[in-house]
Amino acid sequence: MALVCCDRSSAQACGERTTTRALGAHHEVMITVECLSKRFGRTVAVDSLSFTVRPGVVTGFLGPNGAGKSTTMRMISGLTRPNSGRAMVNGRALKDHVAPLAEIGMLLDAAAVHPKRSARNHLRVIASTNGIPLSRVDDLIGLVGLEDVADRSSGDFSLGMGQRLGIATALLGDPETIMLDEPLNGLDPEGIVWIRTMLKGFASEGRTVFVSSHLMSEMALMAEHFLIVGAGRLLADTTAVALKSMAAEPSVRVRTLDAERLRDLLAADGVRIVSNGPTVITVIGRTSGEIGAKAATAGIALDELVPEQTSLEQVFMALTHDSAQYRAHMHQGSLE
Amino acid sequence: MSSPTPPQAMTEPATAIGDRDVVRYHVVAAATEGRIIQSEWIKFWSVRSMMISFAAAASVGVALGAAFAASGTRPKAGARTDSASLSLAGFNISQLIIGILGVLFVSNEYSTGLIRTTLVAVRSRWWVLRAKVVVFGGATMAATAVAAFAAFFIGRSLYSGPLAPASLGDPGVVRALLGTATYVTGVGLLGLALGFLLRSTAAALGVLFGTFLVIPGLASLVSRSWSDSFAKVLPSNAGAALASPSPAKDLLSPGAAAVVFAAWVVGMLVLAGVALNHRDG
Numbered sequence: 016m017a018l019v020c021c022d023r024s025s026a027q028a029c030g031e032r033t034t035t036r037a038l039g040a041h042h043e044v045m046i047t048v049e050c051l052s053k054r055f056g057r058t059v060a061v062d063s064l065s066f067t068v069r070p071g072v073v074t075g076f077l078g079p080n081g082a083g084k085s086t087t088m089r090m091i092s093g094l095t096r097p098n099s100g101r102a103m104v105n106g107r108a109l110k111d112h113v114a115p116l117a118e119i120g121m122l123l124d125a126a127a128v129h130p131k132r133s134a135r136n137h138l139r140v141i142a143s144t145n146g147i148p149l150s151r152v153d154d155l156i157g158l159v160g161l162e163d164v165a166d167r168s169s170g171d172f173s174l175g176m177g178q179r180l181g182i183a184t185a186l187l188g189d190p191e192t193i194m195l196d197e198p199l200n201g202l203d204p205e206g207i208v209w210i211r212t213m214l215k216g217f218a219s220e221g222r223t224v225f226v227s228s229h230l231m232s233e234m235a236l237m238a239e240h241f242l243i244v245g246a247g248r249l250l251a252d253t254t255a256v257a258l259k260s261m262a263a264e265p266s267v268r269v270r271t272l273d274a275e276r277l278r279d280l281l282a283a284d285g286v287r288i289v290s291n292g293p294t295v296i297t298v299i300g301r302t303s304g305e306i307g308a309k310a311a312t313a314g315i316a317l318d319e320l321v322p323e324q325t326s327l328e329q330v331f332m333a334l335t336h337d338s339a340q341y342r343a344h345m346h347q348g349s350l351e
Numbered sequence: 352m353s354s355p356t357p358p359q360a361m362t363e364p365a366t367a368i369g370d371r372d373v374v375r376y377h378v379v380a381a382a383t384e385g386r387i388i389q390s391e392w393i394k395f396w397s398v399r400s401m402m403i404s405f406a407a408a409a410s411v412g413v414a415l416g417a418a419f420a421a422s423g424t425r426p427k428a429g430a431r432t433d434s435a436s437l438s439l440a441g442f443n444i445s446q447l448i449i450g451i452l453g454v455l456f457v458s459n460e461y462s463t464g465l466i467r468t469t470l471v472a473v474r475s476r477w478w479v480l481r482a483k484v485v486v487f488g489g490a491t492m493a494a495t496a497v498a499a500f501a502a503f504f505i506g507r508s509l510y511s512g513p514l515a516p517a518s519l520g521d522p523g524v525v526r527a528l529l530g531t532a533t534y535v536t537g538v539g540l541l542g543l544a545l546g547f548l549l550r551s552t553a554a555a556l557g558v559l560f561g562t563f564l565v566i567p568g569l570a571s572l573v574s575r576s577w578s579d580s581f582a583k584v585l586p587s588n589a590g591a592a593l594a595s596p597s598p599a600k601d602l603l604s605p606g607a608a609a610v611v612f613a614a615w616v617v618g619m620l621v622l623a624g625v626a627l628n629h630r631d632g
Contacts, residue, residue, distance in 0.1 A: 089631070089632070092467075092471045092632075093470075093471060093632075094467055094470060094471060094631060094632030095631040095632065096631055109471065110473075110474050110475075111474075112474075113381045113382070113474075114380065114381045114382050115382060115471060115472055115473070115474065116382070116472050121471060123464075123467060123468075123471075124464035124467065124468075126463065126464065127463055127464035127465050127467060127468045128463060128465060129394075129398055129459055129460075129463055129465060130463070131398045131399065131400055131401075132394075132397050132398050133397070136393060136397035139393050139397075140390050140393045140394050140397070140465075140469075141390070141468060141469075141472060143386055143389040143390040143393060144382055144386055144387055144389075144390040144469065144472040144473060145380070145381065145382045145386065145472060146380040146381060146382070146383070146386050184468065
C-alpha cells in the first residue's frame with residue numbers, strides 16, 4: 016500500500032485516498048508519515064518512508080546507526096524539511112497546530128539546555144512559549160525526581176539527570192503523543208528501567224509513544240510494535256508478537272571457512288542469514304540436516320553445525336543485514 | 352521589561368480548533384508571539400554570567416566616561432574635548448561587550464541545541480527572531496540610555512577641561528545620548544543577526560569584530576577618494592556619527608547616519624530571518 020502511494024504515476028489516486036483517511040483519522044492521536052524522503056547532497060537519508068504510529072502501545076523505531084531514524088523524527092518535528100512526502104502529527108503538520116507542545120512532546124537532543132541555566136528556569140523557558148502554567152513546571156520536576164537539583168545549573172547534571180530533564184521538557188504540554196530519539200543512550204540500568212516503566216505507563220493511558228533505538232535488546236522489553244528501517248527504507252512494520260514468532264523458528268549456527276559460498280548456496284525465500292564474523296553464520300529457516308546435506312553436496316567442509324534458539328537481536332540483524340551491507344560497501348567505495 | 356502579552360486576547364477561540372482540542376488543551380492555551388517574548392525574557396535573565404556581563408557593559412561606559420572627563424585637560428587641535436564627547440567615549444567598550452552578548456544570546460542556543468526545542472514549540476520561526484530582538488534590543492536600549500544619561504551628568508560634574516561643561520540643552524547633546532544607546536543596541540542586534548546567520552559563536556564574533564575593528568582600519572589604507580565615501584557608510588562610522596554630539600567632518604550627518612545604520616541593522620536581521628526560515632533546524 017505504501018509503495019503504491021509513493022509511485023508518481025498513481026500519486027493522484029493515492030492523494031485522494033490519504034485525504035479521506037486523514038479526515039477519518041482526524042480525531043485519532045497519532046503520527047502519520049507518507050512517502051517521506053530526504054536527501055543530504057548525494058546521500059539518501061530517508062527513502063519513501065510511509066507508516067503510522069498508533070496510540071495505546073509503545074512503538075519502537077529500530078534500525079542501525081545511519082538508517083534515517085533521527086532524520087525521520089526531525090521531519091516529524093518540522094525541524095527538517097522533507098524533499099518529498101509529508102509527516103503529520105494528529106492530522107496536521109506540527110507547526111499548523113495552535114499549541115505544538117500539547118500535540119507532541121519530543122526528546123531529540125538530550126542536552127539541549129544552557130549549562131548555566133537551572134533546570135527550573137529551563138522548563139519555564141519552554142513552558143512559557145505555549146502558555147503552560149508555572150505550576151506544571153513544579154509538578155514535572157517532582158514527577159521526574161529532580162526536586163533536589165532543580166535550582167542548580169543543569170551543566171552539572173549527570174547524563175541520567177539530563178535525560179530526566181529532557182523527559183520533563185517533553186511532557187510539559189501534557190501531550191497525547193511522545194517521541195523520543197534514543198532516550199536510553201548512555202543511561203545506567205536504573206535510568207533505563209525508569210524510562211521504560213514511564214513510557215509503558217503512557218502507552219497504557221492511551222497515548223502514542225514513539226521511541227527510536229539502534230539496539231533491539233533495549234526495545235524488546237518495551238515496545239509492542241516495531242518499525243524497522245535500514246538505509247532509509249522501511250524493512251518491517253510489525254508487532255512484537257510477530258517478531259517473536261519469527262524468533263521462535265529454529266536457527267542453526269554454522270562455522271565454516273567457506274561461509275561466503277555456503278551463504279549463496281542457502282539463499283532462498285524464507286531463509287534469513289546473519290554473519291557473526293568471517294567464518295560463522297546463523298541461518299534461520301533451515302534445519303541443520305538440510306544445511307549439512309547442501310554443504311556436503313557442494314563439498315563445503317563444516318567445522319560446526321549447532322541448532323540454537325534465535326534471539327530477537329538476530330531477527331533484527333537478519334532484517335537489517337542487507338541495508339548494513341549496502342552501507343559498508345558504500346563506505347568502502349568512497350574511500351577508494 | 353514587562354511582558355507585552357495581552358492575557359487572553361491572543362488565545363485562539365476554542366471553536367476554531369474543534370471540540371477534541373477543547374478537551375485536550377487543559378494544560379496549554381496556545382503558542383502566541385507574546386508568549387515567545389515571555390520565553391525569551393526568561394532566557395535573557397536566567398543565565399547569571401550573561402546578566403553580569405550585561406551590567407558590566409552599562410557600568411563600564413559610565414566609569415570610563417567619568418575617567419575620561421576627569422582627565423580631559425589638554426585640548427589638541429581638532430580633538431573633541433567637550434565634556435559630552437568625553438563622557439560618552441567609554442561606550443566604545445560597552446558596544447563590544449553588548450555585541451558579544453548579542454552573538455551569544457543566539458549562538459549558545461545552536462551550540463546547546465536549545466534552538467531546536469524552541470523552534471518546535473512555535474508556529475512561526477519569525478516569532479523567535481522578533482522576540483529576541485524585542486527582548487535583547489529593548490533591554491539594551493533601556494540600560495544604555497540610562498547609562499548614557501548617567502555618564503553625561505557624572506562626566507559633566509567631574510569635567511576638568513578648558514571648555515564650559517556641556518548641558519543637556521546644547522545642540523546635539525540629547526541626540527548624542529540617545530544615539531549612543533541606539534548605536535550600542537544596534538551593535539547588539541547585529542550580533543543577534545550574525546548568531547542566526549552563522550550559528551557559531553567563533554564565526555559570528557569574528558565577523559562582528561572584523562566589521563567594527565578591522566574593516567574601518569583597512570578602509571583608511573586604500574585611496575582616499577574611494578575610502579572616504581565607503582568608510583562613511585560602514586556601520587561603525589555611521590554609528591559613531593549618530594553617537595557624537597558634534598560629528599567629525601568626514602562622517603555622515605546624524606540624520607543620514609541614522610538611516611544608514613538602521614539599514615544595516617534591519618537588513619542583517621531580515622537576512623537572518625530568511626536564513627532561519629529556509630534552513631533545516
